[in-house]
Amino acid sequence: xxxxRVDANKQIGLGHIMRCIxxxxxxxxxNVEVLFITADYHPTDIIKKANFQxxxxxxxxxxxxxxxxxxxxxxxxxxVNCLIVDSYFISNKYFETLKNNVLxxxxxxxxxxxxxxxILINYNIFSDYQLYEKLYQNSQTxxxxxxxxxxxxxxxxHVTLKEIGEHIEDILITTGGTDPYNICFLLAxxxxxxxxxxxxxxxxxxxxxxxxxAQLKKIAKHCNQLHIYENIECISQLLLKCDIAISASGTxxxxxxxxxxxxxxxxxxxxxxxxxxxxxxxxxxxxCGDFRTDTKYCIQHIMQxxxxxxxKNLRILLCQKELKAxxxxxxxxLATQLLDSIAIHKKRRAKMIINENxxxxxxxxxxxxxxxxxxxxxxxxxxxxxxxxxDEIKKQADLMKPLFISTAEQKEKADLxxxxxxxxxxxTYQTLKNMEQYQxxxxxxxxxxxxxxxxxx
Numbered sequence: 001x002x003x004x005r006v007d008a009n010k011q012i013g014l015g016h017i018m019r020c021i022x023x024x025x026x027x028x029x030x031n032v033e034v035l036f037i038t039a040d041y042h043p044t045d046i047i048k049k050a051n052f053q054x055x056x057x058x059x060x061x062x063x064x065x066x067x068x069x070x071x072x073x074x075x076x077x078x079x080v081n082c083l084i085v086d087s088y089f090i091s092n093k094y095f096e097t098l099k100n101n102v103l104x105x106x107x108x109x110x111x112x113x114x115x116x117x118x119i120l121i122n123y124n125i126f127s128d129y130q131l132y133e134k135l136y137q138n139s140q141t142x143x144x145x146x147x148x149x150x151x152x153x154x155x156x157x158h159v160t161l162k163e164i165g166e167h168i169e170d171i172l173i174t175t176g177g178t179d180p181y182n183i184c185f186l187l188a189x190x191x192x193x194x195x196x197x198x199x200x201x202x203x204x205x206x207x208x209x210x211x212x213x214a215q216l217k218k219i220a221k222h223c224n225q226l227h228i229y230e231n232i233e234c235i236s237q238l239l240l241k242c243d244i245a246i247s248a249s250g251t252x253x254x255x256x257x258x259x260x261x262x263x264x265x266x267x268x269x270x271x272x273x274x275x276x277x278x279x280x281x282x283x284x285x286x287x288c289g290d291f292r293t294d295t296k297y298c299i300q301h302i303m304q305x306x307x308x309x310x311x312k313n314l315r316i317l318l319c320q321k322e323l324k325a326x327x328x329x330x331x332x333x334l335a336t337q338l339l340d341s342i343a344i345h346k347k348r349r350a351k352m353i354i355n356e357n358x359x360x361x362x363x364x365x366x367x368x369x370x371x372x373x374x375x376x377x378x379x380x381x382x383x384x385x386x387x388x389x390x391d392e393i394k395k396q397a398d399l400m401k402p403l404f405i406s407t408a409e410q411k412e413k414a415d416l417x418x419x420x421x422x423x424x425x426x427x428t429y430q431t432l433k434n435m436e437q438y439q440x441x442x443x444x445x446x447x448x449x450x451x452x453x454x455x456x457x
Contacts, residue, residue, distance in 0.1 A: 001078055002027055002338065003035040005071070006086040007061040008043035010209040013269075014177030015250045016086045017043050019107070021050050022151040023084070026335035035078055037071065046208070062089045068097050075102050081342050088271065092116055103345045105338065109271055117141055119341055123149040123254075123330055126278035144337055150254040150330035155236040157328045161260050162240055164316050168309060170201045172242035172261070176250045177207035181268055181291055185215050187246060188226060190299055197306070198225070203242055206230045244309050246302055249276035253285065257326035262318040264305045266291050266298055284321045 004024060008017040017036075024034045035053045036043075039061035047054045055074055059067040064087060075083060075098075082103040085095075088110070095104055095116045105119035111128065114135050119142045122132070127145040136143060171191065175183050184204050191197050202225055206213055213228075220226040232238065239245065239259040246264045247253060249272035256263045267276040268291040280287025286309070288301035309315055 001033040001035055001080050002082045002084065002342075003037055003075065003078065003080045004084045004086065005037045005064075006043075006084075007039050008046065008177075009040070009061070010178060010211070012061075012088075013250070014046070014208055016107075017046060018153075018177075019151045019251055020084065020086050021046070021052070022153050022331040023334050023338075024052060025050070025154060026331040027338070030335065030339065032335075032339070035080065037074065039067070061087070064089055064094050065091055068094065072098075072101060081345075082338060084338075090115075103342060105341075109274075111135070114139070115141075118345065119144065119338070121145075121149060121334065123147055123151065124275055124278070125282065125284070125325060126274050142337070142341055144334065147254065147257070147326050148330060149334050149337075150251075150257075150326050151334055152251075152255055152258055152326070152328050152330055153236075154331075155234055156255055156258040157332070159236055159240060159259055159328065161323075164262075164312055164319060165243055166312055168200060168243040168306065170203060170242040171306070172203045172205070172238065172245040172247070174205045174245065174252055175207065175248040175268070176252055178209040179207065179212065181295075182212050182215075183248070183266075183268065183291055185212065186295070186299065187302065188216065188219065190303060191306075192219070192223065192225060194303065201225055201227060203227045203229065203238060205232060205235065205238070244306065244315070246306075248272060249279070253279060254326050254330075257284070257322035258328035260319040260323045262309055262315040263322070264288055264302055264309070266302065268292055282321075282325075284325055285318065 002024075004020040006016050006020045008014050020036070024036070027034055033053075035055065036047045037055050037057060038044075038047075039057055039059045041056055044054060044056070057067050057070045059070060064085075074080075080102055082105060083098065084105045084107065086107040090106070092113065092115050095106070098104055099116055099118075103119070104117045105121060106115050106117045107121045107123075108115070109122065109124060111122060111131055118140070120132070120136065121144045123144075123146065125147045129143075129145055132143050132145060173184050173187050184206075188202055188204060191200070191202055204216060204226070206216070206228060216226075216228055220228045229238065236255070236259060239256060239261050242261060244262045244264065245256050246266075247256060248269075249265050249267045253263065253265060253275060263285040265276050265279060265285045266288045267273050273290065276287055276290075279285040286305045288305060289298045291298050309318075
C-alpha cells in the first residue's frame with residue numbers, strides 16, 4: 001500500500017491534493033492499494049469522488065510534527081510501504097521520526113531545506129539540478145526533478161491539439177481552486193469594457209473554494225460574452241477550446257503546456273512566484289507580475305499581452321515551447337519511479353534482516369535461502385529496468401507522431417488514432433504482465449526446483 005499525507009482547504013487550495021490524486025490513479029492502474037491521510041474533513045468529498053480510502057487524523061494541518069503519534073499506528077496497521085507527503089508545513093524532524101518505519105517521499109516546491117527522505121520530487125520548471133545535487137550531496141535520496149514529472153490528470157496524456165487560429169476568439173480565466181482577491185471578476189470586468197474585445201468570449205472556471213461568485217454569475221446572466229464553469233469534469237477540453245489563457249501560477253500552468261494553450265500568467269500567493277518567474281524568464285508564457293503587489297499594473301500588463309497575442313506567429317511560438325516543456329505523462333513516470341524505489345527498498349530491508357538473523361544459533365536464514373532471496377530481487381530490478389525502457393519508447397513514439405501525421409490528419413483520423421493508442425497500451429500491458437508472470441515463475445523455480453530434484457533422485 002502507498003499512502004498520501006496531504007491536505008486541502010480554502011487557505012491552501014486544491015493544488016496539493018489534485019496532484020496527489022493524479023499519481024494515485026496511475027498507481028491504481030498497476031494494482032497498488034492507495035490511502036489518503038488528511039488532517040481534517042475538508043477534502044473528504046474530493047477523495048470520496050476519486051474512490052480512494054481516506055483516514056482523518058483530526059489534527060492541525062499547520063503542525064504536522066504533532067500528528068506523528070497518530071500517524072505511525074496507521075502506517076503499521078495498514079502495512080504502508082511508502083508514504084508520500086505533500087505539505088509546506090513540514091520539518092526534517094517529521095521525516096526523521098518516520099524514516100525507520102516506512103519509505104518516505106516528499107513533493108517539494110521550494111528547494112530551501114534538505115530533508116531526510118528516500119525520494120524527493122520537484123516537478124517545477126524552475127527546479128535546479130545543481131542546487132539539489134549540492135543540497136543533497138552525500139545523500140541516498142533519489143531526486144526526481146523537472147517538468148517531465150508534472151503529475152497531470154489522465155485526460156492530459158493524450159490530447160488532440162487544435163490548430164492555432166488567425167484571431168483570438170475564446171479567452172480562459174482561471175485562478176485554480178481559490179480566488180481570495182476576486183481576480184476573475186476584476187479581469188472579466190476590464191475585458192468586457194474594452195471595445196476591441198467585444199467579439200471575444202470569456203470562459204471562467206470557478207474553483208471549489210471560491211467565496212465570491214455572485215458578482216460573476218450576475219454579469220453572466222445578462223452577458224453572452226461571459227461563460228461560467230463549475231465542477232467541470234474534463235477541463236482539458238476547455239483549455240483546448242480557448243485560444244489563450246489568463247492563469248494563476250499553479251499546477252494549471254503545466255496543464256496548459258500539455259494542451260499547448262498560449263498563456264498570460266500572474267501570481268497571488270508566495271508559492272506561485274517562482275513558478276511564474278521561471279515560465280516568464282524562459283519565454284514559455286507571458287509573465288504579468290503579482291496581483292498583490294501592484295494590481296493596477298498587473299491588469300494593464302494582462303490587457304496589453306492579450307493585444308500582443310493577437311499575433312498568430314507569437315501564439316504558435318508559445319504553443320511549441322509549452323509542448324516541449326511538458327508531455328502530460330508525469331504521473332506515469334512518477335508511479336514507475338515510486339514502484340521501482342519500493343522494490344529496491346524491500347531488497348535492502350530483506351538483506352538487512354538476513355544479515356541480522358543469519359547467526360550460528362539460527363537456521364532461519366541459511367546461505368541457500370539468502371541466495372534465493374537475492375536472486376528474486378534481481379528479477380524485480382530487471383523488470384523495473386525494462387519498464388523504464390518501455391516508458392522511453394512510448395515517449396519517443398509520441399514525439400515522433402507529428403513527423404508522420406499532420407494536425408489536420410489527426411482530426412480526420414481521431415478514432416483510428418484512439419484505437420492505435422488503445423492497442424499500444426494493451427501491448428505494453430501484456431508485455432508487463434508476461435514479465436510479471438515470468439518473475440512469479442522465477443520465484444517458484446528458485447524455491448521448489450531443488451526440492452523436486454531431491455524427490456526425483
